[in-house]
Amino acid sequence: MRKNFDYHALLGEKNPLLQFPKLKEAAIDEFSRKSFAEASLNEILKTAGMSKGSLYHHFGDKFGLYLAMLDLIVEKKLSYFYPLLQDGLDTSDFFDLLQKTMKATMDFMVADPRMHHLSNRLLEESVEFRNRLLSFYTPDYFQTFAAYVRQAVESGQIDSRYPPEFVAQVVEIMLSSVHKLVRTGEPEELLETAAQVVDFIKYGISRR
Amino acid sequence: MRKNFDYHALLGEKNPLLQFPKLKEAAIDEFSRKSFAEASLNEILKTAGMSKGSLYHHFGDKFGLYLAMLDLIVEKKLSYFYPLLQDGLDTSDFFDLLQKTMKATMDFMVADPRMHHLSNRLLEESVEFRNRLLSFYTPDYFQTFAAYVRQAVESGQIDSRYPPEFVAQVVEIMLSSVHKLVRTGEPEELLETAAQVVDFIKYGISRR
DNA sequence: GATGGTTTAGACCGTCTGGTCTAATTGGAC
DNA sequence: GTCCAATTAGACCAGACGGTCTAAACCATC
Incomplete structure (x- = not known):
């Protein structure tokens, strides 16, 4: 935890990562392959061609870089869901x-598997x-399906024999496992698989 | 990769880890919390009260320790499935x-969540x-549900609209996610949840 | 061109890592 | 007790880590 550094300044439109595309790519690459602790800052810097001084000046520390990167990813992911909410x-x-959410999740995953x-x-x-990380966001920012x-x-679409928490x-x-179900990533496959998964969640796999 | 060390000698009944219970516990603890790279050998040794010399003498290197530990875990897990195969x-x-497999998986998970x-x-x-790791086992050692x-x-129990690979x-x-579905771990809960999960996989969540 | 804040470069620090090596200790065979 | 191999202890190594710090470079303003 670095002193005198305001991590909040990293979020939103003024995210400094927007000015360092190579750093952004290098960070996503490294942090998608390794955990936070395991990821190497030196490796990211080498790949991005950035000096340590610059990084610490702009991002405070390793955590700051991660936070800035995550903010971009969250925004990117949300961009796949905004259309849903607008289209009445x-x-x-x-x-x-569920089906639209599934499709959006798959689109996001295929667009950049690293982010998924x-x-x-x-x-x-x-x-x-x-x-x-969550402390930088409002509690309801990541709403789940619950x-x-x-x-x-309550409206009778889901069988009441299952506890709601179980269904959620x-x-x-299933939403976090889409990468295990999509093969080629072609648009038509995504549509089919999304329908298939929802069909499975709805009716199961038994013969009907 | 250490020279002149036969990792195969670590497997089976002569697994040296059987003679070092504290080391076994320390290893499972550390490797269940951190990835292989992230886990600290020094930490494991400190917890187990073992010297570096001993460890490298018996296990060759970090990988050898992991392999020996994994072998015990695999054997433990299999012990939950042998009864199934025997009971006609x-x-x-x-x-x-599927239901019996689900229940066995849950029993294994509850018995030691670290291993799961x-x-x-x-x-x-x-x-x-x-x-x-796989190179130390015969290819069919880990048979899946496929x-x-x-x-x-083929026998018509599963609806043919789904590709078999999809169902598998x-x-x-679902089998690898049981820890997200079990709450207390009490025996009666396990039975109920196992039934619920299979019911879900079979018929889905829609009202019926 | 001079000034002064912002940004960059990278040497350097302490700490931790897995692994090596040697010397001491242990323990059974005779 | 003697011998010798098996085992243990832990100092030590090179390398990687995140982070700090200072000096240089940059750049807008005047």
């Missing part, structure tokens, strides 16, 4: 919402590390 | 097999590392 989405049709990997890798970091699931149970977990497991 | 299991009933974590963490290691799935598709992947995703 009917959030009362749970499975339609990085998101999943973050979930494996220590609680302290994740909490420290709310919609509860709604869908299952949905999140 | 009807492998033609896919969903019965470690198995999952291994899947995140580099391909080289995993291949190096064969049974294909069988179940989905099953493996």
